[in-house]
Amino acid sequence: MSNTAQRPDAGAPQSAHCRYVLRLADTSLILAQRLGEWVGHAPAIEEDLGLANISLDLLGQARMLLAYAGELERRGRSEDDLAYLREESEYFNVTLVEQPNGDFGQTIVRQFLVDAWLHELHEHLQQSKDARLAEIAARSLKETRYHLRFSAGWMIRLGDGTAASHGRVQAALERLWPFTNELFASDEVDREMAGAGIGPAPAALQAAWSARVAAVLAEATIVMPQAASFPWFGRQGRHSEHLGYVLAEMQSLHRAHPGASW
Amino acid sequence: MYTQGLDSLGKDCLRDEAQVGGALERRFQAHIDAEDKIEPKDWMPDAYRRTLVRQISQHAHSEIVGMLPEGNWITRAPSLLRKAILIAKVQDEGGHGAYLYSATETLGVSRDELVGQLLEGKAKYSSIFNYPTPTWADVGAIGWLVDGAAIMNQIPLCRCSYGPYARAMVRICKEESFHQRQGYDIMLRLSRGTPAQKDMAQQALNRWWWPSLMMFGPPDADSKHGVQSMRWKIKRFTNDELRQKFVDFTVPQAEFLGIRVPDPQLSWDPAAGHYRHGPIDWNEFEQVLKGNGPCNRERLEARRRAHEEGRWVRDAAVAWAAKRAGSAAPRAALTLLRRNHERRYA
Amino acid sequence: MSGDTRDWPLYEIFIRARSGLDHKHVGSLHATDARMAIEHARDLYTRRQEGISIWAVRSTDIVASDPADADALFEPARDKIYRHPTFYDIPDEVKTL
Numbered sequence: 001m002s003n004t005a006q007r008p009d010a011g012a013p014q015s016a017h018c019r020y021v022l023r024l025a026d027t028s029l030i031l032a033q034r035l036g037e038w039v040g041h042a043p044a045i046e047e048d049l050g051l052a053n054i055s056l057d058l059l060g061q062a063r064m065l066l067a068y069a070g071e072l073e074r075r076g077r078s079e080d081d082l083a084y085l086r087e088e089s090e091y092f093n094v095t096l097v098e099q100p101n102g103d104f105g106q107t108i109v110r111q112f113l114v115d116a117w118l119h120e121l122h123e124h125l126q127q128s129k130d131a132r133l134a135e136i137a138a139r140s141l142k143e144t145r146y147h148l149r150f151s152a153g154w155m156i157r158l159g160d161g162t163a164a165s166h167g168r169v170q171a172a173l174e175r176l177w178p179f180t181n182e183l184f185a186s187d188e189v190d191r192e193m194a195g196a197g198i199g200p201a202p203a204a205l206q207a208a209w210s211a212r213v214a215a216v217l218a219e220a221t222i223v224m225p226q227a228a229s230f231p232w233f234g235r236q237g238r239h240s241e242h243l244g245y246v247l248a249e250m251q252s253l254h255r256a257h258p259g260a261s262w
Numbered sequence: 263m264y265t266q267g268l269d270s271l272g273k274d275c276l277r278d279e280a281q282v283g284g285a286l287e288r289r290f291q292a293h294i295d296a297e298d299k300i301e302p303k304d305w306m307p308d309a310y311r312r313t314l315v316r317q318i319s320q321h322a323h324s325e326i327v328g329m330l331p332e333g334n335w336i337t338r339a340p341s342l343l344r345k346a347i348l349i350a351k352v353q354d355e356g357g358h359g360a361y362l363y364s365a366t367e368t369l370g371v372s373r374d375e376l377v378g379q380l381l382e383g384k385a386k387y388s389s390i391f392n393y394p395t396p397t398w399a400d401v402g403a404i405g406w407l408v409d410g411a412a413i414m415n416q417i418p419l420c421r422c423s424y425g426p427y428a429r430a431m432v433r434i435c436k437e438e439s440f441h442q443r444q445g446y447d448i449m450l451r452l453s454r455g456t457p458a459q460k461d462m463a464q465q466a467l468n469r470w471w472w473p474s475l476m477m478f479g480p481p482d483a484d485s486k487h488g489v490q491s492m493r494w495k496i497k498r499f500t501n502d503e504l505r506q507k508f509v510d511f512t513v514p515q516a517e518f519l520g521i522r523v524p525d526p527q528l529s530w531d532p533a534a535g536h537y538r539h540g541p542i543d544w545n546e547f548e549q550v551l552k553g554n555g556p557c558n559r560e561r562l563e564a565r566r567r568a569h570e571e572g573r574w575v576r577d578a579a580v581a582w583a584a585k586r587a588g589s590a591a592p593r594a595a596l597t598l599l600r601r602n603h604e605r606r607y608a
Numbered sequence: 609m610s611g612d613t614r615d616w617p618l619y620e621i622f623i624r625a626r627s628g629l630d631h632k633h634v635g636s637l638h639a640t641d642a643r644m645a646i647e648h649a650r651d652l653y654t655r656r657q658e659g660i661s662i663w664a665v666r667s668t669d670i671v672a673s674d675p676a677d678a679d680a681l682f683e684p685a686r687d688k689i690y691r692h693p694t695f696y697d698i699p700d701e702v703k704t705l
Contacts, residue, residue, distance in 0.1 A: 033337060036345070039352050040333035041564065043572025044616070045326065045360045046637055046648040052353035053651050059346050066342075080341045104575045146650075153643055160585065161578025168574070253398055254340045260456050262340040262398075262448075304675050353655070360652055364636040367618065373638065374615035430635065437656070576616065579640040586641065 018072035025065030026093035032058035057143040084254035095234035096179035106172035112151035124200035159220025299425035302368040324388035325359035392555030399466035405445015418498035478505040618667040623659035
């Protein structure tokens with residue numbers, strides 16, 4: 001057990017490769033955590049099961065990726081060390097996934113925007129020169145396809161359902177849209193990974209993502225919002241106010257018993 | 263999990279016992295005596311139908327309400343593996359609720375109506391879920407004890423005379439043993455852990471032991487309607503028989519964990535080959551059942567909130583389906599299905 | 609329209625457990641459309657790899673025989689034992705029959 005809270009500054013800086021894998025891992029983990037909040041409270045039993053399944057898939061992806069990131073980091077940190085003993089600024093998920101669940105509509109909008117992005121990302125990552133990452137992506141892609149089917153289906157039902165549901169989905173989309181810029185923004189890590197053939201350049205995903213989103217929004221009779229410009233960058237550890245609470249809740253028990261095994 | 267000893271006939275059921283003796287009734291009972299299954303469209307006495315509706319729906323409600331106490335720890339589970347296990351487990355409870363509502367619906371009552379009864383506070387559910395889960399160890403104790411008691415209750419139900427209920431129970435029992443084992447696994451890890459963890463495990467056993475014994479329902483002497491349910495093969499063992507079996511199985515498991523069952527009168531009776539437990543506080547049981555347990559209000563409020571807040575979603579889906587009018591979507595799907603079928607055999 | 613009084617329609621679900629087997633009835637669920645029915649069936653009835661194919665049928669579209677007709681429908685087959693191969697006594701000397 002290596003629960004002694006090693007800080008990133010305790011050793012060598014994380015490589016871009018490790019950083020990149022952590023970004024993927026944290027994105028899956030935080031979204032899984034958010035969906036976990038729904039269990040027992042969804043609009044219908046069947047939807048409860050559906051959201052739980054997606055949460056489980058994402059959690060599985062996060063665990064594989066965290067274990068891998070731990071290896072790349074070479075500091076002996078396990079998936080749990082990484083999940084439970086890092087602070088907000090050391091988390092590198094996209095800012096979109098930490099946004100609150102809101103109502104079912106907001107959860108679906110968030111899910112759909114992320115699923116459509118992950119779908120493109122996993123497609124590309126299957127071709128990664130990093131064989132381990134390519135394998136994880138290939139497994140994840142099957143799950144992501146189902147998630148997208150689920151969330152797109154609900155986007156359409158809610159968007160084109162009643163006036164009330166339409167209004168809620170349109171509002172949720174406008175609230176969350178500003179966080180989608182980050183999905184396609186590049187920094188040094190992305191450029192290094194793209195150069196090494198490990199990950200796609202974020203911008204390369206945008207055209208396919210936009211086309212898919214536009215098609216579903218059209219069927220949902222929802223209007224695509226204007227592009228907003230605030231440069232959120234959770235992938236660099238610069239988060240909205242919400243992540244701190246997510247982590248406080250998630251890590252509380254684990255941190256209260258340092259070194260304990262569960 | 264399971265609904266306890268609530269499987270008694272209501273007052274409204276007793277009237278129909280006057281019907282006993284009719285030709286249909288005799289034939290029905292002969293089927294049951296021959297261990298044949300009763301299926302949805304078969305003739306059955308009204309009292310049998312009502313007893314089943316009540317019992318299966320209480321069982322379904324218990325599964326759904328039962329998601330809440332454990333769901334309370336999903337976001338705080340202390341490792342990612344435990345988090346995944348817990349989500350899968352609580353999700354299973356939801357699935358069990360769905361299977362059971364589905365079985366109830368074969369008796370001609372809609373899920374909507376049953377859920378309505380729950381939300382209005384008119385339906386019962388297992389009183390055990392009105393207790394709080396203040397620590398992680400409670401998640402372990404629920405899996406070990408509550409699901410353990412559930413399995414004890416449910417295995418005989420796999421042979422229940424009503425086909426859809428029996429089949430749902432077969433499916434549920436298969437899934438349930440994972441629940442009990444993951445619970446015991448949590449307790450095992452805690453009891454071999456730090457002093458604080460071990461104490462957490464002991465406190466959880468203290469909290470859940472007596473309510474678990476209550477899950478089997480009132481003592482046989484006070485259980486007026488058990489006889490008819492036994493005759494109809496809805497019930498196969500008495501409350502006390504099952505409770506005894508549970509105690510006999512569970513006490514050695516607690517010993518293995520190295521934690522103490524909170525019953526100073528607990529003793530081994532070598533002549534009978536059974537553990538003897540102290541008196542159960544049936545007053546507490548009655549109070550919790552009446553709605554005065556520690557979390558009754560919260561549990562129902564949580565269910566009501568989910569129902570209310572989900573209404574616009576359910577309505578939207580219905581409206582959308584209606585817009586794709588003439589049920590074009592289902593028809594398209596069926597055509598597709600047939601085409602696939604043909605392709606497979608082509 | 610109200611979520612109170614109007615539940616989602618009921619679908620009966622059939623699952624093919626493995627390649628080569630028939631679809632088998634596993635239970636029902638509620639859904640508003642065909643796509644949702646398949647998704648719900650997947651989430652509800654195949655959490656443990658119980659299937660590789662799903663059929664969903666609106667419950668109201670199922671036509672069933674009446675148990676009261678069981679005698680008329682199924683009894684007549686009972687005395688036609690000559691339909692079964694075991695009805696015929698073939699001498700041991702005759703092979704591959």
